[in-house]
Amino acid sequence: MMPRFTRTRPNTHAFALAVGAVFALHTPATAQTLLRVSTVTAERIAAVSTFSLTGEIVARDTLTASFPLGGRVTDVFVTTGAKVQKGDVLAKLDQVQQEQSLRAAQAGLVSAKASHQQAREESVRQDALLERGATTRSARDTAADLLRAAEAQEAQAVAEQDRAKKALADTVLLAPTAATVTDRLAEPGQVIGAAQTVVELALGSDFDAEFEVPEATLTSTPKSPEVVLSVLAAPSKTGAGMIREVSPLVDPAKGTVKVTVSVETLPAGLSYGDPVRGTVTIQDTDRVTLPWSSITAQASGPAVWLIDPQTHQAALREVSVLRYISGQVVLSSGVEAGEIVVSKGAQLLYPGQTVDLGSEAK
The missing domain is CATH 2.40.420.20 (conserved putative lor/sdh protein from methanococcus maripaludis s2 fold)
Structure with a gap:
């Protein structure tokens, strides 16, 4: 049997698509x-930009109050924010030891005064006897030496009493001047050392704001040294300040520099220790x-x-x-x-x- 051949018709549609694709590939870009x-x-x-940071309101002039001796705190009479006058009692230490020392010094002084009185009377008696020839010059000189020793002992007893009184007075911490308490660093019952800070005081009524500014920011010059201060919770409450001091040292841990701003107008509601936002306008090249x-x-x-x-x-x-x-x-x-x-x-x-x-x- 002879094989049968079948004629197929060409797919003209597919051929047209292929020719169109080739033509599109060779079409110039300009077309x-x-x-x-x-x-x-x-x-x-x-380049003018604004830069804001959060800082803290601090006192411009501060003073730390401490006891000159160590001991156990019995009372702290002030709290943070309290206003005190010169001579007001801030805190007290346990006074038992100082009171005992004072009583011992007072007793020693009474004894020294009695010895001094006895030595004076004996010296006067020896002088009178020597004038009548009833005693020897050696006895009179011995009495005079005893008198001088008694006088020295009485003077030493007076000094001991004064020192005991001073130690007792040092157990009471007094405000050196009119101020505002910014921090309370000791509590009743706490044992503290000599010169350890008990209370921090703000002197006067001047405020500063302190900011930790990234070192890189200081390479740009502020358009003006004025700083706009505002309350974090109420940005509409604003004040003004001027850059007063830039620390020459960089904090090695944080890479920041402390910048102190002198507060010209304090935003309403802020006081010592409160956070504040400072904004400056920076002028770049x-x-x-x-x-x-x-x-x-x-x-x-x-x-x-x-x-x-x-x-x-x-x-x-x-x-x-x-x-x-x-x-x-x-x-x-x-x-x-x-x-x-x-x-x-x-x-x-x-x-x-x-x-x-x-x-x-x-």
Whole structure:
């Protein structure tokens, strides 16, 4: 039997699709629709930003009150925030030992006075006997020596009594001047050492605000030394201050520098130890600032797409970002003023691609 052959009709539709695909691959770029992107022209502007930190209200002049001797605290009569006058009692120590020492010194003084009186009478008697020739000069001299010794013993007893009285008085801590209590560092029953702080006092009515400022922030110069102070819970309550002192030392643990602000106007409701927010305006040198949407990324770091104004071709360039602010990115290098930067549509670009420039972003 002879084999039978079947003629098939060519699939003209599939052939047309294949020819169209090949033709599309070889179509010149100029005949295709160009990608439209939005751009901005880079320019240097004055970088002005605000910087806020939380600090603490402190007294400008402070004093620490402490006992000159150690012992057990029996009473602390003041609390934080209390106002005291000169001579007010702040705290007391246990006085048992000092009272016993004072009684012993007083008894010693009574004995020394009695010995002194006896020696004086004996010296007077010996002088009278010597005048009548009823005693010897040696006896009279011995009586005079005993009198001088008794006088010295009485003087020593007086000094011992004064020292005992002073020790007893030192068990009572008095306010040296009118002040406000900012901290209470001892409680009844606590055993403390000599010169250990019991109460911290604020002198006068001047306030300061202390801030721990990152070291890098101090490289920028504030537009003015004025600091706006505000209450954390109520930002509408504001005050004013001036930068008074910048510490020359950097905290090695935190990398911060202590900045002291002199409070000119204290926000309502704040006092010693309260937190406060300080805000300054920082004036930097003119730098290129771009919209945040201009920044893209590559393996080595942040970058932007630049457009050649002659050929309209895109090129990727690495940049260095100084800092980010609201809606914008401040560059330290990578882009010069006058260059055209893609602000929108960069996600579809590749190096050398020709684009259609849209309107500049505002």
